Amino acid sequence: MLCIGFDVGGTNARGCLMEFTDATAPPRQLAEVKERIRDTRAPSQVAAVMADIATRLVEQEGVDPAQIESAGVGIAGQLDKTGNTVVGAPNLGWTNVPFKSVLVESLAGAGFTPPVRIVNDLAANVWGEFCVGAARGHQDVLAVYVGTGVGGGVIAAGKLYGGHGGKAGEIGHSKVVPHGAPCGCGQRGCVEAYVGGRRLEERLTQDYRAGRSLGLRPYLPVELRDVDHMHMDAIIRPDVADAAAAAGELYADGLWSYVADLLAMAIANGAMVLNPGLILLGGGVLRNTKELSRRVVERIPSYILRAAADDIEIRFGELGDDAGVYGAALLARG
Ligand SMILES: [Zn+2]
Known part of the structure; x- marks a missing residue:
């Protein structure tokens, strides 16, 4: 065909x-x-x-x-x-x-x-x-993609679940911090406002310029390491923080723990409502941040009711x- x-x-x-x-x-x-x-x-x-x-x-x-x-x-x-x-x-x-x-x-x-x-x-x-990919064989799937923003999709009983108005799966705009950071959707405290790739880049770059994260310097691309932080005009990408967090650098470790917690919480909340057999993760940010992904995967079960957590599988997409x-x-x- x-x-x-x-x-x-x-x-x-x-x-x-x-x-x-x-x-x-x-x-x-x-x-x-x-x-x-x-x-x-x-x-x-x-x-x-x-x-x-x-x-x-x-x-x-x-x-x-x-x-x-x-x-x-x-x-x-x-x-x-x-x-x-x-x-x-x-x-x-x-x-x-x-x-x-x-x-x-x-x-x-x-x-x-x-x-x-x-x-x-x-x-x-x-x-x-x-x-034809990583969710084959499952009937109930919660998919969460972290790229520029955070989005998702739901399969329930083997069917794509759109919800009443076709807008199911908008997990990126579930709230994780009351009256929290402003989100592109116009509301505040959405998980996307903390973990979305665009927001992570803004935060990493602003913090570096303000001198709050100079420990990231050794993990920057070589040509940027000698640039004075106040005059840094390149964008600092999540993979820089990921390498630093994996090595135990304090700023990156703290930030990654925080955002991994928020994302794991949002995913777990979705899983408590849907009781999926599989949580499928993907998106450009998670694909390029092994350490952040590892922490998210590790924390999701701790936010899910124990009786439901045992038989939920967590896996990454395989089709890119x-x-x-x-x-x-x-x-x-x-
Ligand atoms: Zn939002």
């Missing part, structure tokens, strides 16, 4: 042509095309770029567009319950865009008429891992960036 999976972020649209053979094995990826959409974010233009990507994919493999059996789209935004309208996608600047009809028309213009389904990118991710395109294509197949 030939499918196209799309991943649409704020900067690029990526499409993969893949062939699913075994129902439980990752597909064979036949071709991949990525195009920049940063300067052309109008919905009709994004749809045109996606139709162009689809055309290039089938041309590369010498496939007829009519052979494509499903096309799925994971998009960094919230969908309405029907999946026809993107209610909000801050990275694209979209509000209430009926994107499905726009995309279907654009694809049809290029000769593609498969069923199309649009889902939240993290929902696509968890579905990909559930069908491909989970979303696989999941989107599989969801479109129905």
Whole structure:
């Protein structure tokens, strides 16, 4: 079965042509095309770029567009319950865009008429891992991704769980500190405001410039070690703090303990409500911070009621960036 999976972020649209053979094995990826959409974010233009990507994919493999059996789209935004309208996608600047009809028309213009389904990118991710990745064999999964922000996805009784309005899984905006740090969502005290990659970078960079974390100096990239901290204009990334924390550096150790606690607490709270068999972790920040990830994994069980903690498995995703395109294509197949 030939499918196209799309991943649409704020900067690029990526499409993969893949062939699913075994129902439980990752597909064979036949071709991949990525195009920049940063300067052309109008919905009709994004749809045109996606139709162009689809055309290039089938041309590369010498496939007829009519052979494509499903096309799925994971998009960094919230969908309405029907999946026809993107209610909000801050990275694209979209509000209430009926994107499905726009995309279907654009694809049809290029000769593609498969069923199309649009889902939240993290929902696509968890579905990909559930069908052909690290969550295979589980029926109840709580997935938590820490990247620029913090997001999640839920599988309940073998089905993607969207909740009443299709917005289940927003674990990043669960509150962990009353009246705490301001979050991008406009509220305060969300776990994302402490653990999201953007916030971690801001905090690490500000603290260094203010001289509060000079112990990080030996862990900075070589070319930055001699820069006077007050004039540091590079961004300090979480992997720097991760190396320092692993070596016991005091500032990083303290910060990592604190944020690991907050994230573990938010995940455990989600797990207490859902009773998943698997907690699946992923996202760019966790992938690049072994020490932080280790602490989070270690602490989650201590925040879960003992009777429920014993049979919860905690595991990392295994498909990386491909989970979303696989999941989107599989969801479109129905
Ligand atoms: Zn928030």
